[in-house]
Amino acid sequence: MSMLSVENLNVWFGRGHDRVNAVQGASFAVDKGESFGLVGESGSGKSTILKAITGLAPTWDGKITVDGQELTQGRVKSFYKTVQMVFQDPYASLHPRHSVDGVLGETLHLHGFRDIDARVVKLLDDVGLGQKFRFRYPHQLSGGQRQRVAIARALAAEPRILLLDEPTSALDVSVQAEILNLLTDLRAEHGLTYVMVSHDLAVVGHMCGRLAVMKDSRIVEVMDVDSLRARRAEHPYSQELLRNSVGA
Amino acid sequence: MSDQTLRQWLLSDTPTSRRHARMAAFYKGWLSFRGNSMAMVGLGILVLLGLVALFAPLLAPYSPFDQDLANRLKPLGTEGHILGTDSLGRDTLSRLIYGSRITLYIVALVALIAPIAGLLIGTIAGYVGGWTDAVLMRITDIFLAFPRLVLALAFVAALGAGIENAVLAISLTAWPPYARIARAETLTIRSSDFISAIKLQGAGPLRIITKHIWPLCISSLIVRVTLDMAGIILAAAGLGFLGLGAQPPSPEWGAMISEGRRFILDHWWVATMPGLAIFTVSLAFNLLGDGLRDVLDPKDSGQ
Numbered sequence: 001m002s003m004l005s006v007e008n009l010n011v012w013f014g015r016g017h018d019r020v021n022a023v024q025g026a027s028f029a030v031d032k033g034e035s036f037g038l039v040g041e042s043g044s045g046k047s048t049i050l051k052a053i054t055g056l057a058p059t060w061d062g063k064i065t066v067d068g069q070e071l072t073q074g075r076v077k078s079f080y081k082t083v084q085m086v087f088q089d090p091y092a093s094l095h096p097r098h099s100v101d102g103v104l105g106e107t108l109h110l111h112g113f114r115d116i117d118a119r120v121v122k123l124l125d126d127v128g129l130g131q132k133f134r135f136r137y138p139h140q141l142s143g144g145q146r147q148r149v150a151i152a153r154a155l156a157a158e159p160r161i162l163l164l165d166e167p168t169s170a171l172d173v174s175v176q177a178e179i180l181n182l183l184t185d186l187r188a189e190h191g192l193t194y195v196m197v198s199h200d201l202a203v204v205g206h207m208c209g210r211l212a213v214m215k216d217s218r219i220v221e222v223m224d225v226d227s228l229r230a231r232r233a234e235h236p237y238s239q240e241l242l243r244n245s246v247g248a
Numbered sequence: 249m250s251d252q253t254l255r256q257w258l259l260s261d262t263p264t265s266r267r268h269a270r271m272a273a274f275y276k277g278w279l280s281f282r283g284n285s286m287a288m289v290g291l292g293i294l295v296l297l298g299l300v301a302l303f304a305p306l307l308a309p310y311s312p313f314d315q316d317l318a319n320r321l322k323p324l325g326t327e328g329h330i331l332g333t334d335s336l337g338r339d340t341l342s343r344l345i346y347g348s349r350i351t352l353y354i355v356a357l358v359a360l361i362a363p364i365a366g367l368l369i370g371t372i373a374g375y376v377g378g379w380t381d382a383v384l385m386r387i388t389d390i391f392l393a394f395p396r397l398v399l400a401l402a403f404v405a406a407l408g409a410g411i412e413n414a415v416l417a418i419s420l421t422a423w424p425p426y427a428r429i430a431r432a433e434t435l436t437i438r439s440s441d442f443i444s445a446i447k448l449q450g451a452g453p454l455r456i457i458t459k460h461i462w463p464l465c466i467s468s469l470i471v472r473v474t475l476d477m478a479g480i481i482l483a484a485a486g487l488g489f490l491g492l493g494a495q496p497p498s499p500e501w502g503a504m505i506s507e508g509r510r511f512i513l514d515h516w517w518v519a520t521m522p523g524l525a526i527f528t529v530s531l532a533f534n535l536l537g538d539g540l541r542d543v544l545d546p547k548d549s550g551q
Contacts, residue, residue, distance in 0.1 A: 009381045056444055077450040085448055093441035101266065106459070110449045133261035135269035153445065
């Protein structure tokens, strides 16, 4: 039984002559507890798939099923207790006027938790930030610390699926490894299901069990990481990606 | 708790409670504001204005309405009338002191009505978009297209003359620029990741507008309000000049200028003294606005 499945998903922006088809006929399924990667160059539509799942891109058709329930166009509140997302740029995803405590406290309040103080403390511990960061503002934090806050916010609802939109691409290389290890630990600890978007094959190879390769708004190939490591890609574009990443 | 430890407590890097954090942020804001000497000058002038308005009956040497035609148009430094007298022999200093009450009243009313109305309309139009945006912004355009004083005149004519109605009329003509600013800011904010992030927590439009968009619009609005204050005082004076604002013998500063206008060549001080008062208060508002913007924007402060 898959936790998240996407069948024949189309996402578009604009209408008439301005219509841009960002995703066409995408299909994949992610099992419970699995970590699934979406790989492709920028503009290939991988982030748009995440936006369609979360409801941030409202114009889509096809079939999206989360934990056995098919999604309609709108999103109900309980959906956000199952699915959460970590954004690419931690400098843009935190409100500049809200302290860490404010961000986490408001999120917990919105999800109807009552023991907010205790939960804020626990969330900060979970993502490896000490209590001294609790009342800081985003401009007082480094990029890696901000991304930890963003991860804590996504975990606040106790979701079962975490969508990761290039969570490390805006960070320094040394900090990238820390965040990736944190995400690996959290997945094991909370039994999370990941869908991770990246253009970095090394990151996906490290984090994911299976991956889909996207090109020009279509999924061209779904393979597992073992074939990635063995360089057994079938589609010519995947082979090219592999060659480029080895060369780099 | 001794002074030193209170200061340390307030400047602590690791606040222990929400209240502590808020007070520490407030204290740090005050420290950075205090470091801005020009803003402190502005604040000082405005505090002085407030005190003068509060204690006007104690400070003023004469009643602002007592006429003394034998002593009319006395120059500066006349005995008993440091700032001279006007065309009816009234003491200019006393009139300026009582006029500070009217100035504060105008400033407070306009600062309450216009920016709040503009903020509401602008953020709703910017966030909701579509038809709501089109309708609200076309209404704003209509208000903007009218010459400000003419529109205020129409309102005052409809509502009746008097300083309250003049202020109301000015507010009604002053909100469109605020709505424009707020809408422009909202448009840049609403597509940012932190708004998407709070949407993913299930927040509704009301919460997003009031708790996430307003805090980012307010600092530019405050700066704009303080910069507009001079114009607002002058617009009130203009209405008074046309007989639709403050009514004689009310010692409103703008009305005093227009009274003194008739004698400006031979008795320049009659119009100059209230003019200097308006200038000082406007300057104080501008200085304060600049300082406030620095404090209100945590990106620039608190590092």
